[in-house]
Amino acid sequence: MPRPCAPRLLLAAVLLALAATAAASPANSAAAATDFIRKSCRATQYPSVCVQSLSSYGGSPPPRSPRELARAALAVSADRARAASAYVGRLSGARAGPVRDCLENMADSVGHLRDAAEEMGGSMGRAGSPGFKWHLSNVQTWCSAALTDENTCLDGLSRGVDPATRAAIRGKVVQVAQVTSNALALVNRVGPGY
Template structure:
């Protein structure tokens, strides 16, 4: 093969690889455009574009993993904040109870999101002949992710009633972000059906 032919072949392969990367990035962008927070969705999931290979199922699973990770981080943050304030003796009993409830509901949400990721893995094995099983798994995921969103809202409501403004503000920022990525994950899950 001549030098010109080899250079042309390398250029062609580079162009094809760039087209595939562009195609998967466009796939993520299009899927995220149908979520409530499309910019956040794309920001969180762009890194997964090469791995999902235009699979709605794989993209939804990645979104759930991101949501579970962020919920776990938020729960740990609230726990550290609570421990720090308790050590300083700065919490009244109503505020302490609201923070404990928040931590518990966030942990419940993390558990539901992690179960959803596992359930999504089970869904990947069902073909057309097993649509009812796919639908059953999908229903479980939708229920658990919706419940996780409710957990996040419950946390914020308790803090709004009883927590000091500085505590409310710090926790709200973390929990709102978790609620947004969870909402996006649910929107991506709701786009699923057999063969995705």
Template sequence: MNSINHSLIFIFISTFIFSGELITISGKPTTTTTNTTDFIRTSCNATLYPSLCINSLSSYASTVRHDPRQLAHAAISVSADRASAASAFVSRLSANSSKSLSSRDAGAVKDCVETMKDSVDKLRNSVKEIEKILGRVGKREFAWCVSNVQTWVSAALTDENTCMDGLKSMNNKNNGAVLVRVGINKKVVEVVHTTSNALALVNHMGSPNY
């Protein structure tokens, strides 16, 4: 019976992750001017994961143009969307694997569900906050909004890392637990990298335009 449960978990994880990859592939960047693409590429070089940054933001080139605030807004929006998808994945995996995990391992996954939901909320709040400075704003409002965004995105990043740290206590001798941990880590680590990139772009937005 356990082997059947493990097989079902593996199929669920593989199908969901593969589907996510298909979505990413199908959303290839639209044709944009070389200058705009170069701006995104140059900006992404300031992040820890430049390739991921460029791949995830190139499709926003026509909106971003040469505006670092628009680029930061796009980066946070991407992170929020991916965090939301990862959160849904963890929730479904938690429900599907509950019978094959020990109470301790199931608790670790449940904690991850909660921290990922918190991460999504903070990133969504960040998106709304940064939208306040996409127009013409003064220095005080700009500094206040940027500070709020930095705080929330940093906290979201902490939530995502907390999710993965909590899974380290799961039983390595239980194949079902290992499959669950590996599946969650694969989804969440990409969100961690995307959120890290978003935070770097927020930190490099510069001063407001008048």
């Protein structure tokens, strides 16, 4: 009498389940997240900066949706703005004028980016709802204000600042403005249709 096929079928099902689990391994998840970041960053003004800054972002788990990616980009921008503000603060010392004004602009930028990241990370409601649109508008406004603060800092350095100090501050603030611009582009992709 032939043996029943049930044990073979069970073994085949177990092997298929193990293969599916291996395919969803952390390495594949990381590759998928990196691919998602790379594709999303194509919509930004500084795609290589976007990929670099978000790939090194320590968020866990990695961003998998446009909203999570925008939140991560805002967090990166806030961190970079905070570091640039501290740097400008060290350079400003007892100086008055444009460097002190730049420091105030950067402090404002940090606050706007922090508010935007918190709003994006909060309960925004269902995509497309009036509440969601209101929250998203707040994020866009704060992110735009941060970018304006950064550009105002850069514009103010054009007069009354020695070339070495201007170049040092400019290098830091330009990096912040690039990640903020990218964050705003990613925020603008959040919502219905994305």
